[in-house]
Amino acid sequence: MLVALLSSQYQRFAAIAEAWLAQGASAFGVFQDGHPLIYWPSSHRLARPSLSVPITQDEQPIADLRVAGVTGMAAELRLRADAALISYLLQLEHDLQCMTADLVTSQDQQLALYRLSQSMRDHVTVHETLRSLVAEGMRMTKSHAGFAAFIPKHGQDPLLVKSSESFLSDEMAWRIYWHTRSLEHAVSLPDPDGDFPLLPGIEDLLAVPIRVRGSIMAGMAMANRAGGFGTPDMKLMQAIADQASAQIERMLLYQEMFDQAKLRTEMDLARRVQLDLLPRQLPQIAGLDIYATSRPAYQVGGDFFDFIVNPGRPFVFSLGDVTGKGLSAALLMTMTRSAIHSKAQFMPFPTPEAVMRQSNEDLYNDFTRVGVFATVFVGQYELGSQRLIYANAGHAPVIYRPFDGPAQLLRADSTAIGILPVSHCRNQTLNMRPGDVLVVATDGFSDARNAHDETFDIERLIDLIDQLAPRTAREIADAMFETVDRFGGGRNQDDDQTLVVIKGAAS
Amino acid sequence: MEMKTRVVGDVHILEIAGRFDTNTVPPVAAWLEQVTAAPKARVLVNLAETTFVDSTALATLVQALKRCQQVQGDLCVCSLRRPVYMIFELTRLDKAFNIFVDEEHALQSLNS
Structure with a gap:
């Protein structure tokens, strides 16, 4: 000088x-x-x-x-x-x-941070952000190696992005990350006062925690800078970490909005599929008072009901619930409904048992592949017979209330469609005299919850149908929705609620 | 919902406490998928502390049962509380699953 x-x-x-x-x-x-x-x-x-x-x-x-x-x-x-x-x-x-x-350094850093924010602006995932963070961090601090890590809060897999230097193993990176996280401040190695060892291949290292939404959820480290890391590098790393924090928060917000929009679109589509396929008109069958309706939850399930009315053939109805939620459940519901509908319509002598067995055979392999099943109730009514023949594949709740006796729960006679390769359904018979009531509902009623996390339960449904039995099919259904809603106390409906109410009437 | 897992002999045991439903299924499904991938996998699901199961939870168990059968393994359930047993009974899943009163009996069957 x-x-x-x-x-x-x-x-x-x-x-x-x-x-x-x-x-x-x-x-x-x-x-x-x-x-x-x-x-x-x-x-x-x-x-x-x-x-x-x-x-x-x-x-x-x-x-x-x-x-x-x-x-x-x-x-x-x-x-x-x-x-x-x-x-x-x-x-x-x-x-x-x-x-x-x-x-000059400050100008360089401002320019570098501007470039960092520019390069991060186009990223749409946290992974891309971390990759850019490592590359830009190494360039800006003139380091030979680096990594960035992120631990999501909701149980997703942790993310780790490393530079291509081979000495930096995943295990080393995570050790450094957890050490920095536990101290909640930047760590500089070698540290003569600390007990953290200098890991193999690392000559010097600077690690900083990154706060996301108020808590440390990420971190980055740069290693092996010629001449070691000084105070300006520490400040620069902190500035990069602050930039990364804001960017990761933006990413998370974007991801959440994206997921919500995707879910909303999917649920809207599923709801349309479900509602558009339900019968638009109630059948007029002599000797029966029929009402049916379905109310999808926000996360649409796979409920359906269906009527098959053909001149000269018995009246058939079905109600079912395919496991799962969203579009996949709605699509599998259409498969199940179509399988049952076509068999009931075109089999030469359809009976509930035959329809169920054949449908199980058709659907078993596909259902096994995707890991779902469908509980289904199929009923058949011969005009003027005052008797209903039905088969129940794993479906509940089904409640029958004869005009002269208490309401009772009808248990299924076989497992749901898609569980066993062969259905063991048998035809069962019920009287359907004037005043006899059959309610076939989905578990959206019995599983409805209130603010205390209590479920409505089947026992309450049985009592309710005992009370409602004198009313018309429509009135029974309306009162069931009202009662379950009152029980829920404004809580969001967890699952679809679908029911078919059939009441014997004078023909 | 809380899940605990352990291994007794070569039987993978899963204990589920609380509500086992759509919202709590994912970790259970992930664990079951992992353990039922091995040949002759033997799995016991202990539902002693399970207060509620919904259809998605049942579908998860059915799927695991089928996967076990595909690898010549076995899956049993045990210690069902009354309301949970009622769901199995109502939907006739008692025909599909081997249900035992307690872990000891289930392990005897799985080890025989």
């Missing part, structure tokens, strides 16, 4: 030298480590100065100011004053250089 000062202020040094020479000195010059840096006159090497005083920087002597041919107190005082002035100039020059360097 002294050489730079001498060359930039050459004219001023020359003026001081001239003044000394005019006052009788034979030579004047600046020496460093015994070698001359500059001297006047050019013919005099100042090998034997008469006076020599140190030029200092940070209170350490770094060079000598020499004169020859003059002695005495006054000359020495003047030379010391000149040396002190040069020392002061050196200090100012040093400060200026530091300020300039800081300014």
Whole structure:
């Protein structure tokens, strides 16, 4: 720096030298480590100065100011004053250089952070953000290796993105991450005061935790920077971490909005599939009072009901519930409904048992592949017979209330469609005289919950149907919805609620 | 819902406490999928602390049962509370599953 000062202020040094020479000195010059840096006159090497005083920087002597041919107190005082002035100039020059360097670094960092935010702006996943964080972090801190990690809150897999340096194993990265997380502040290695070892291949390392939504959910580390990490690197890493924090929060918000929109679209579609396929009109069958309806939950399930009315053939109805939610449940529901519908419509002598057995055969393999089953109730009514034949594949609740007796729960006679390769359904018979009531509902009624997490349960349904039995099919259904809604106390409906109410009537 | 898993001999045991329904199924389904992938996998689901099962939960158990059967293994359930047993009975799943009163009897059957 002294050489730079001498060359930039050459004219001023020359003026001081001239003044000394005019006052009788034979030579004047600046020496460093015994070698001359500059001297006047050019013919005099100042090998034997008469006076020599140190030029200092940070209170350490770094060079000598020499004169020859003059002695005495006054000359020495003047030379010391000149040396002190040069020392002061050196200090100012040093400060200026530091300020300039800081300014350049700060500008570089601002530019780098701007580029980082620009490069992150187009990312749509946290993984992409972490990848960019590692690449930009390494570039900005001039490190040879780095990683970034993120632990989602809702049980999804943790994410770890590493630079391609082979020495940084997953295990090492996670150890560093958890260490930083437990300390809740930046960690610099090697750390003479800490007990965390320097892992193989790592010469120096700087790790910072990243706060997301108020808690530490991520972190990043840079390793092996030529010359080690200093305070400016620590500040830079913190700035990068802050930038990453905001970006990850944006990503999470975007992901949540995206997931919600996807779910909403899927549920809307599932609801349309479900509602559009349900019969639009109730059948008019002599001797029966029929009402049926379905109310899908927000997360649509796979409920359905269906009527098959063909002149000259018995009236058939079905009600079912395919396990699962959303579009997949709605699509499997259409499969099940179609399988049953076509058999009931086209089999030469359809009975509930035959329809169920054949449908189970058709659907078993597909249902097994996708891991679902469908509980189904199929009923058949011969005009004027006052008797209903039915088969029940795993469906509940089904409640029958004869006009002259208490309501009772009808148990299924075989497992649901898709559970066993062969259905063991049998035809069962029920009287359907005027006043007899059959309610086939889905578990959306019995499983409905209230604010205390209690379920409505089958027992309450049985009691309810005992009370409602004198009403019409429509009134029974309406009162069931009202009662279950009142029980829920405004709580969102968890599952679809579907029912078919059939009441014997005078024909 | 809380799930605990352990291994006794070569039987994988799963204990489910609380409500076993659509909202709590995913971790159970993931665990069952993992353990039923091995040849001759033997699994016992202990429902002693299970207060409620819905159709999605039942579908998860049925799927695991079928996967066990595909690898010549076996899956049993045990210690069902009354309301849970009633669901199995009502839907005739008692025909599909081997249901035991307690873990000891279930393990005897699985080890025989």
